[in-house]
Amino acid sequence: MRRLFADRLALATGIIVVVVSIAFAFWRAAGA
Amino acid sequence: MRKAVWSAIYLLFILAPLLALLTGALPPSRDFWTEFSVALGYSGLAMMGLQFGLTARFRYVTDPWGEDVIYHFHRRISLIAVGLVVVHPLILIAAGSEKLAPPESLRDVPAGAVFAVISIGSLITLVIMALWRTRLKISYEFWHIAHIVLAVVAVGGGLLHMIGWGFYLADPWKRALWIGMTIFWIALLLYVRLVKPLFMLRRPYRVAEVRKERGDTTTLVMRPDGHAGWRFRPGQFGWLTLWGSPFKITGHPFSFSSSAEVDDGRVEMTIRNLGDFTSAIAKVPVGRRVYLDGPYGAFTIGNPADMHVLIAGGIGITPMVSMIRTLADRGDKRPLILLYGSKDWESVTFREELEALQKRIDLTVVHVLSQPPEGWTGERGYIGAEVFKRHLPPGYADHEYFICGPNVMMDAIEAALGEMKVPLSKYHSERYSFV
Numbered sequence: 509m510r511r512l513f514a515d516r517l518a519l520a521t522g523i524i525v526v527v528v529s530i531a532f533a534f535w536r537a538a539g540a
Numbered sequence: 541m542r543k544a545v546w547s548a549i550y551l552l553f554i555l556a557p558l559l560a561l562l563t564g565a566l567p568p569s570r571d572f573w574t575e576f577s578v579a580l581g582y583s584g585l586a587m588m589g590l591q592f593g594l595t596a597r598f599r600y601v602t603d604p605w606g607e608d609v610i611y612h613f614h615r616r617i618s619l620i621a622v623g624l625v626v627v628h629p630l631i632l633i634a635a636g637s638e639k640l641a642p643p644e645s646l647r648d649v650p651a652g653a654v655f656a657v658i659s660i661g662s663l664i665t666l667v668i669m670a671l672w673r674t675r676l677k678i679s680y681e682f683w684h685i686a687h688i689v690l691a692v693v694a695v696g697g698g699l700l701h702m703i704g705w706g707f708y709l710a711d712p713w714k715r716a717l718w719i720g721m722t723i724f725w726i727a728l729l730l731y732v733r734l735v736k737p738l739f740m741l742r743r744p745y746r747v748a749e750v751r752k753e754r755g756d757t758t759t760l761v762m763r764p765d766g767h768a769g770w771r772f773r774p775g776q777f778g779w780l781t782l783w784g785s786p787f788k789i790t791g792h793p794f795s796f797s798s799s800a801e802v803d804d805g806r807v808e809m810t811i812r813n814l815g816d817f818t819s820a821i822a823k824v825p826v827g828r829r830v831y832l833d834g835p836y837g838a839f840t841i842g843n844p845a846d847m848h849v850l851i852a853g854g855i856g857i858t859p860m861v862s863m864i865r866t867l868a869d870r871g872d873k874r875p876l877i878l879l880y881g882s883k884d885w886e887s888v889t890f891r892e893e894l895e896a897l898q899k900r901i902d903l904t905v906v907h908v909l910s911q912p913p914e915g916w917t918g919e920r921g922y923i924g925a926e927v928f929k930r931h932l933p934p935g936y937a938d939h940e941y942f943i944c945g946p947n948v949m950m951d952a953i954e955a956a957l958g959e960m961k962v963p964l965s966k967y968h969s970e971r972y973s974f975v
Contacts, residue, residue, distance in 0.1 A: 518616035529579035537572040
């Protein structure tokens with residue numbers, strides 16, 4: 509069960525990193 | 541609460557170095573796909589660096605989760621990090637970036653690209669070895685050393701790749717931040733592998749007795765040699781280095797099986813012969829100098845509960861025996877139920893000891909045998925929800941549960957406890973095959 513929590517935390521971390529990377533790229537590509 | 545704080549710190553460590561690139565003077569902007577690819581590369585490297593912190597055996601970090609969950613998380617998050625790192629050049633290829641156009645000759649390949657190939661090559665090797673170590677018949681000791689070397693090469697190569705390309709890291713402050721961060725992670729590794737063993741070298745233990753137990757299992761009794769030793773809590777474990785010096789890179793984690801109430805620093809570990817390194821335990825000579833790193837683990841009694849329910853499969857009995865012995869030494873009056881799964885009656889480790897402990901403490905032992913002898917009237921098969929209902933008094937949510945055993949058993953029991961509406965906070969599980 510705690511492993512399930514660890515699985516979710518790992519997946520959530522991956523998703524957050526991808527979303528932040530997309531925001532980073534939009535921000536930079538827009539000339540910021 | 542501590543879990544939430546550590547999760548937030550973890551995310552901060554990954555995202556802050558990336559967002560720091562957006563501060564101060566910025567290089568000219570590029571297209572979306574190039575910037576997206578670069579952001580994934582930076583994040584992937586930050587996540588990889590953090591693994592050195594996760595596996596550095598800091599009690600403050602590992603205690604809220606349990607060491608087995610930390611290693612499980614390490615495997616999951618590392619795969620995601622490697623995925624990001626491998627995807628980032630693929631995005632550039634798909635976007636037709638001129639960065640990846642082949643040079644006129646090999647001499648023209650920029651250093652940044654060479655380090656990228658070294659880093660990704662070592663990462664892929666590392667992942668293959670980690671996922672299929674047993675199938676590739678790689679020994680644990682060799683794998684462990686290779687894993688550390690490849691990890692350092694991958695992270696070091698990744699950093700040199702970034703510095704080689706310049707762009708964001710052309711800014712000296714940003715370059716200093718990323719170099720400093722990488723040095724910090726590698727310093728953590730050196731601390732675990734060089735500094736801590738130095739302390740252990742000054743605090744050796746000696747094997748005082750080697751005791752044969754039922755079930756092809758051996759107990760090592762170890763006494764501190766020239767120092768007072770340390771106290772542990774029942775259910776915790778230590779990393780044992782048996783042969784050679786503490787600098788030998790591979791320690792093996794074993795639960796303590798002795799009572800935590802002994803005051804002469806003596807500790808016992810009970811180890812089953814599983815055919816690998818453990819087959820040598822029975823041959824350890826008395827007087828042998830060994831090194832112990834510990835205690836570790838959050839799998840321990842101490843929370844308020846009306847009674848303790850201990851569920852052990854096979855050699856998962858070792859932390860339970862430590863708990864029972866400790867509670868007996870403390871004169872604890874609360875009822876205690878042990879559900880204990882074994883193969884057959886002759887191989888029940890601690891069988892006689894548990895009978896003796898029943899005279900000292902309110903302990904009920906329910907043996908569950910998968911291969912019971914003729915005429916066996918006790919429980920058969922494996923521990924599951926039906927066994928619980930037959931032997932546990934109602935008020936399931938008020939008891940405190942401890943579970944230790946093979947993965948198959950743990951999954952089945954955790955599912956059964958969920959059905960019985962036992963809250964997560966009331967049960968503790970430890971998987972003994974976490975490395």
